[in-house]
Amino acid sequence: xxxxxxxxxxxxxxxxxxxxxxxxxxxxxxxxxxxxxxxxxxxxxxxxxxxxxxxxxxxxxxxxxxxxxxxxxxxxxxxxxxxxxxxxxxxxxxxxxxxxxxxxxxxxxxxxxxxxxxxxxxxxxxxxxxxxxxxxxxxxxxxxxxxxxxxxxxxxxxxxxxxxxxxxxxxxxxxxxxxxxxxxxxxxxxxxxxxxxxxxxxxxxxxxxxxxxxxxxxxxxxxxxxxxxxxxxxxxxxxxxxxxxxxxxxxxxxxxxxxxxxxxxxxxxxxxxxxxxxxxxxxxxxxxxxxxxxxxxxxxxxxxxxxxxxxxxxxxxxxxxxxxx
Amino acid sequence: xxxxxxxxxxxxxxxxxxxxxxxxxxxxxxxxxxxxxxxxxxxxxxxxxxxxxxxxxxxxxxxxxxxxxxxxxxxxxxxxxxxxxxxxxxxxxxxxxxxxxxxxxxxxxxxxxxxxxxxxxxxxxxxxxxxxxxxxxxxxxxxxxxxxxxxxxxxxxxxxxxxxxxxxxxxxxxxxxxxxxxxxxxxxxxxxxxxxxxxxxxxxxxxxxxxxxxxxxxxxxxxxxxxxxxxxxxxxxxxxxxxxxxxxxxxxxxxxxxxxxxxxxxxxxxxxxxxxxxxxxxxxxxxxxxxxxxxxxxxxxxxxxxxxxxxxxxx
Numbered sequence: 001x002x003x004x005x006x007x008x009x010x011x012x013x014x015x016x017x018x019x020x021x022x023x024x025x026x027x028x029x030x031x032x033x034x035x036x037x038x039x040x041x042x043x044x045x046x047x048x049x050x051x052x053x054x055x056x057x058x059x060x061x062x063x064x065x066x067x068x069x070x071x072x073x074x075x076x077x078x079x080x081x082x083x084x085x086x087x088x089x090x091x092x093x094x095x096x097x098x099x100x101x102x103x104x105x106x107x108x109x110x111x112x113x114x115x116x117x118x119x120x121x122x123x124x125x126x127x128x129x130x131x132x133x134x135x136x137x138x139x140x141x142x143x144x145x146x147x148x149x150x151x152x153x154x155x156x157x158x159x160x161x162x163x164x165x166x167x168x169x170x171x172x173x174x175x176x177x178x179x180x181x182x183x184x185x186x187x188x189x190x191x192x193x194x195x196x197x198x199x200x201x202x203x204x205x206x207x208x209x210x211x212x213x214x215x216x217x218x219x220x221x222x223x224x225x226x227x228x229x230x231x232x233x234x235x236x237x238x239x240x241x242x243x244x245x246x247x248x249x250x251x252x253x254x255x256x257x258x259x260x261x262x263x264x265x266x267x268x269x270x271x272x273x274x275x276x277x278x279x280x281x282x283x284x285x286x287x288x289x290x291x292x293x294x295x296x297x298x299x300x301x302x303x304x305x306x307x308x309x310x311x312x313x314x315x316x317x318x319x320x321x322x323x324x325x
Numbered sequence: 326x327x328x329x330x331x332x333x334x335x336x337x338x339x340x341x342x343x344x345x346x347x348x349x350x351x352x353x354x355x356x357x358x359x360x361x362x363x364x365x366x367x368x369x370x371x372x373x374x375x376x377x378x379x380x381x382x383x384x385x386x387x388x389x390x391x392x393x394x395x396x397x398x399x400x401x402x403x404x405x406x407x408x409x410x411x412x413x414x415x416x417x418x419x420x421x422x423x424x425x426x427x428x429x430x431x432x433x434x435x436x437x438x439x440x441x442x443x444x445x446x447x448x449x450x451x452x453x454x455x456x457x458x459x460x461x462x463x464x465x466x467x468x469x470x471x472x473x474x475x476x477x478x479x480x481x482x483x484x485x486x487x488x489x490x491x492x493x494x495x496x497x498x499x500x501x502x503x504x505x506x507x508x509x510x511x512x513x514x515x516x517x518x519x520x521x522x523x524x525x526x527x528x529x530x531x532x533x534x535x536x537x538x539x540x541x542x543x544x545x546x547x548x549x550x551x552x553x554x555x556x557x558x559x560x561x562x563x564x565x566x567x568x569x570x571x572x573x574x575x576x577x578x579x580x581x582x583x584x585x586x587x588x589x590x591x592x593x594x595x596x597x598x599x600x601x602x603x604x605x606x607x608x609x610x611x612x613x614x615x616x617x618x619x620x621x622x623x624x625x626x627x628x629x630x631x632x633x634x635x636x637x638x639x640x
Contacts, residue, residue: 080431083458087362090388107388127387128457155430156538157615162431207596207613209424211361267362268386268454270428 005225009055010285015044016054017281018258020219024298026307032204035215035262042291049099050213050262051092051145052277057118060146060168060227067167067228068139074167074232075139076178081163082137084151084271086128089137091266091273092145103144116144138165147262147275150174152182152205154270159202161185161274168278169230170220170257176231205263205272213264220311222257223247225280229257245315251284251323254316256296283323297324333360333420335392340414343395344473347443348410349383352392355417360389365454366427366447366515366543369394370589372419373405379594381446382423383476385453392423395475397443426594426612427515427543429460434511436460437504439526441467441497441518445475447543448517452483463487465504467497467522501526505533517543537616544612553608553631560584560640575627575636584640586627593629600627605636 005013019041020026038048046052068074077085093114097105102117111126121144125132133140142149142165151163159182166174177185182205186198208214222229223244229237240253247253262275286292300317308314335352343349354360363386368379371394380394399406412418427447429436436455438448445466455462464484468474470492480488491497505514505526514535516526523542530540558567558575569578576588576598589597593611601624609619611626618624625632 083431083454153431154428155432157617203618207599209422210364210367211422267423268364269431270364270425271431 005056012055013279013281014285014288016046016052017041017044017279018046018217018260019292020217020256020258021292021295021299024295025302026299032201032214032216032263035213043289047215047260050215050264050275051095051099051147052260053096053100053118053146057146061119061143063227064142064146064167067233068142068165071232073175074230075136075142075165076174077136077138077163078179081151081153081271082130083128084153084266084269085136085138085163087266087269087271088149088151088273089141090127091264092141092149096145114144119144138163141165142167145275147277150274150276152272152274154206154272157206158182159205159272166276167230168227168276169232170222170259170278171229171231173231208263208265208272210265210267210270213262215260215262218259218261220257220259221313221316222255222280223253225255225282227278227280241312245319250319251287252282254283254320255280256283256286283320287323293324297321300324333422335418335420337412337414337416337418338391340412343475346398347395347475348398349393349395350409350412350418352394352418352420353390360392361422362386362388363423363450364425364428365451366429367423367425367450368427368447368594369423370421370592370594371409374408376403376405376408377589377591378405378409379592381450383446383449385457386423386450387454387457392420395443395446421589424594427517427541429454429515430513430539430541432511433513433539434461435509435513436462437508437512437514438462438464439466439501439504439514439516439518439522440464441522442469443475444516444518444522444543445480446517448515449476449479449483451515452480456483463489463504465489465491465497465500467491467494467518469493497522498525498529501529505529505535513539513541515541515543520544554633556632557635558632559635559637561637562640569631574629575625575631579627579640588628591628593626596626598626598628600625600638602639603636606633607636608632 036047036050038045093105097103104115106113111124114123138149148166148168149164150161150166152159153162161177161180164174164178182202223240226237244253258279260277264273266273286296300320308317334355336355337350338353339351341349363382365386367386368381369392370377370379380396382392383395384393396406396409398410429451438451440448448464452462464487468490474490489500491500514530516523527540527542553571555571556569558569567578567582569575576586579586587597593613596613603623603625607622607625608631609625610629613626614624
């Protein structure tokens, strides 16, 4: 996919980019912190709000709509997740209205009216009444926020990924994952199991009280400015990923992919909503920030081989270091 | 924006006599703001004088304008309910945010609710949610012979034919036995009431082959007392020994010795005071830890749980 951003949008994306490194080493960890909270970077800031409707808002939602039309399996909802989906919708729209002044959620009689001037949407609905929305509640939330959404049900002292609307997955598939437990999903992550970080993370989430929000940040890479790198569409992007190490315009093709993930206990259903927001930044833009350049080089140099493999950077590291050096 | 996790100041808007011994309190935010929604089975921790008691929220959890709790006057209790029965409209109560350890299981095919006395309170929010989401539910409710039925009209309106009120121990025992023998596969059992009733219900369920994963219990008001046999805590980092007297909780003994530790409900329900890396023979009394965590014998809730002999802590 070709980079089509205008210069001001591109500049804003650099300023708002959630740069994942704070030191010159990267340790894989649960790295959760309370959210929201502004985090300064060398050139800007991120994290002031949980939802982040930014310059790419309308374009990303249009892309999600196209993906869902092409492949409806990106949205999954097991039947017992209906209450959680409505809970997520109301929480998400309230959060969005509190974040972006162009949006409002008003109570009207026994219903609500959602107004989104950025998309020209005006939708009345009655909580819990599926027929009052043009699509399922989780899908509707997915049409208003850029974040991918997964809902975790809690039962038998475990968490289960029983619903989701995920169009921008990084190398996984919502349809395949639906119904899996937390431990099943987080199977092969090098080091995590040995250190017990994933069972600890699950215990932490199981005890998360209603209304509290935490976030973590994760990073990997993508060939081109491509949000949809789900396993479901591997045929479309797998080859470009394989060619990345040898392409001519490497600095424009290599993108750092950062996920800002939020975890919030929904108040009414007790489900946990897991939001994944994906940010992409081309290497060419990273090179414009000298501090990022040296930090990234240092992290790459010190990353252990199993993590390098896990992140798919084994063949790319030499070229990356050549650009960053 | 997410609501902050701080405490709520709630003004008593109305007091209603649910029965001669049960008083209902309708609470609204003292600052006029909104209230968080809550999950079925949630409770509110209320500061009652120098005590903190947990009371089930009895209304509908969706976008509530007010919260409601029902408080049984316990003349032989520890003073929390007597203190609340002295509260007047207009007074402001300090409360925690709603917490839930007794939610319905979303995948259940049917929900069987078994309650005794004031133990009906957490099931009111279950029934409100069941009606909203079309969940199948039935209720067995034991009430003393000749005693008034708390929330009778509301229960009838919400549960309809699914409600059975049983008078006396023998009638309840027979009804529970019958219900636990004949439930459809995939039914989940929820019990709340006096210890004797809960123990009977759970023993019957076990006897009829119910797996533990499908049995859920809430000891109402949390754990009543933190008292038990005296024991000693050894603080590993400083080598100090602190004696925990028979009538003191571990948390109290630590505080008396100048060791600060975060705590909230002090009733073994909220999980705030959890301690990890403990070693010893722990007597768990909380309602928070999973069976696996209990069996590991390395973490505990010091507000209610105790130990035999010497308990070593990472302090």
